[in-house]
Amino acid sequence: MVDPRKKQTRKKQPITEKASFNVDMWRFYLMWGTVLLCFVALVGRAFYVQVVNKDFLQNKANANILRTEKVKAMRGVIYDRHGVPLAISTPVMKVVMDPRDYFDNKKLFEETTAELKKDPNNRKLKRQLPDKNLNLDQLADAVGMDREELKKKLYERPRSRYLVLKKEVPPQQAELIAKREFQGVYTEKNYKRYYPQPQPNAQIIGLTNSEGSGIEGLEMQLNGRLAGEDGEQQVIRDKRGNRVRDPEVIKEMEPGENITLSIDSRLQYIMYRELTAAGVANNARSATAITVDVKTGEILAMTSWPSYNPNDKEGLKNKDAMRNRGAVDSFEPGSTMKPLTIAMALESGKYTANTVVNTSPGSMRVGNHTIRDTHNYGALTLGGIIQKSSNVGVAKIALSLPYATLPTFYQRVGFGQRSAVKFPGESGGLILPKNKWNVSEVATMAYGYGLNATVLQMADAYAMLANHGVKVPLSLYKLEDKPKGEQIVAPEIADQVLLMMETATLPGGTATRATIPGYRVGGKTGTAHKLRADRKGYSQNEYRALFAGVAPVSDPRLAMIVVVENPKGTYYGGTVSAPVFARVMQESLRLMNVPLDKPLDSPKTQ
Numbered sequence: 001m002v003d004p005r006k007k008q009t010r011k012k013q014p015i016t017e018k019a020s021f022n023v024d025m026w027r028f029y030l031m032w033g034t035v036l037l038c039f040v041a042l043v044g045r046a047f048y049v050q051v052v053n054k055d056f057l058q059n060k061a062n063a064n065i066l067r068t069e070k071v072k073a074m075r076g077v078i079y080d081r082h083g084v085p086l087a088i089s090t091p092v093m094k095v096v097m098d099p100r101d102y103f104d105n106k107k108l109f110e111e112t113t114a115e116l117k118k119d120p121n122n123r124k125l126k127r128q129l130p131d132k133n134l135n136l137d138q139l140a141d142a143v144g145m146d147r148e149e150l151k152k153k154l155y156e157r158p159r160s161r162y163l164v165l166k167k168e169v170p171p172q173q174a175e176l177i178a179k180r181e182f183q184g185v186y187t188e189k190n191y192k193r194y195y196p197q198p199q200p201n202a203q204i205i206g207l208t209n210s211e212g213s214g215i216e217g218l219e220m221q222l223n224g225r226l227a228g229e230d231g232e233q234q235v236i237r238d239k240r241g242n243r244v245r246d247p248e249v250i251k252e253m254e255p256g257e258n259i260t261l262s263i264d265s266r267l268q269y270i271m272y273r274e275l276t277a278a279g280v281a282n283n284a285r286s287a288t289a290i291t292v293d294v295k296t297g298e299i300l301a302m303t304s305w306p307s308y309n310p311n312d313k314e315g316l317k318n319k320d321a322m323r324n325r326g327a328v329d330s331f332e333p334g335s336t337m338k339p340l341t342i343a344m345a346l347e348s349g350k351y352t353a354n355t356v357v358n359t360s361p362g363s364m365r366v367g368n369h370t371i372r373d374t375h376n377y378g379a380l381t382l383g384g385i386i387q388k389s390s391n392v393g394v395a396k397i398a399l400s401l402p403y404a405t406l407p408t409f410y411q412r413v414g415f416g417q418r419s420a421v422k423f424p425g426e427s428g429g430l431i432l433p434k435n436k437w438n439v440s441e442v443a444t445m446a447y448g449y450g451l452n453a454t455v456l457q458m459a460d461a462y463a464m465l466a467n468h469g470v471k472v473p474l475s476l477y478k479l480e481d482k483p484k485g486e487q488i489v490a491p492e493i494a495d496q497v498l499l500m501m502e503t504a505t506l507p508g509g510t511a512t513r514a515t516i517p518g519y520r521v522g523g524k525t526g527t528a529h530k531l532r533a534d535r536k537g538y539s540q541n542e543y544r545a546l547f548a549g550v551a552p553v554s555d556p557r558l559a560m561i562v563v564v565e566n567p568k569g570t571y572y573g574g575t576v577s578a579p580v581f582a583r584v585m586q587e588s589l590r591l592m593n594v595p596l597d598k599p600l601d602s603p604k605t606q
Contacts, residue, residue, distance in 0.1 A: 073228035076256030080265040089191035093174030102184035132183040199307040200272035203324040207310035228256035262298035275305040282567035297472035327423040330452040334528030337448035344409040359392040383500035398446035420473035466556035469494035514578035518596035523549025525573035547577035554597035
């Protein structure tokens, strides 16, 4: 039997209550609320990163791996009228460095190297070592720079992303540099301008700077057309500068326009050769000439001596030689203006070709100035005035008409204004204003003093006379169609003056050395005193020798002006400039297959 007392002393076991349904739901909501809150936070963060801060983060990422590179457009070619290249672009490379990339990788190399000394067998650290060449001395030698200069440039701009080490590197040398895999160094394609016929054409074509932009001549004037438009491409590189994939073209490159000039490079070479010979032989300061096709107005040759070589950047110090004198320089043209004065006289109706003007005694007093001829030529017809180059004769003609007649006629021909060429820096010359048209000024203007003209303007005027009085705009570009001209002088007057000009090249004239075998030549010499440097009167020992001519007279094709500045010794236009005209014109007519218009001189019998 069980003892009742023992039954009473047994302890009761504790009993755990089952969780209620409410408690379970509270825990459920807490858990899912937490999950939901985390989800919302993640979505919000994602929205902030992907939408709100997208551009900023994208730009930060792109700054590290994505680079936009310029694709340089190839500059257009400048050709002569026959398709001969006068200015072309050849590929060259530019060696560029990323200093920031270099220093970041150099720091990584130094830190990793220090860790490897503690743990030489750590493969992970070995994989982090930059695998490109960090030796700046070797880089300087490869590029051709002074070692200290390279380091100085690099340490001056340690956070820069673009540092040009060398421009105009030949592609073969650039390829060798690239193969050596210098850290942060890469190459960019560029173009170098090259001029196959430098000196004869330099003053017309001009040159470009190291960035490929025109800074002189037609290179500057036509820069927008020649330059084209650069393209752009995106390149992805890793942190070590390695290209990850092929570039993606963002903007296509558009090459520059090719330009065809009116210049004939054969005639240009001949002209420069003869100007050089004349300049050296006469110990002159300079010599300039221009040849124009009188039927089209195309400038076939225009050059000056001395010139320069635009391919040699070290030789660009002589700014005087870089000027296109034919367009930029203006001067008193002297007696080469007399045919135009005679044309004005014929146009007035007061004079005919047979009108006789008394030039005796070979001088005349106008105000405080005495006008003189070299001889007393007595009575001269208008043709005789041109043949003998009488200052007195043209002065009397000009003064016999209203004073405004002559300067107004000159302006109508084109003096006092820029030509249709509009060459950079071209001078418009000078004709004094109306209030200066007095007896002295008009008298001296009649024989080429008291006004300034350019070689372009002179060529324009003589081409007009040769083209039966029709003025065709001058052009430096090859024309496909004959341009429309303007009748400046009546055809019969222009033709009469041209025949008078022919007498100047015949025996008894001032330009017998301008004659050409097989061709009739018309022209006019000029020997002008130059103004003194202080502009107080004229120098007694400095001259300008000129010759302006046309050939062949029976059917004019070419007009040419030759100007020689400060010849020493003989200084007359008939002895200095006329022979240059004859040699250049003869070869020009031959190369252009212009038919003869008179019999060749028969050989002398023994």
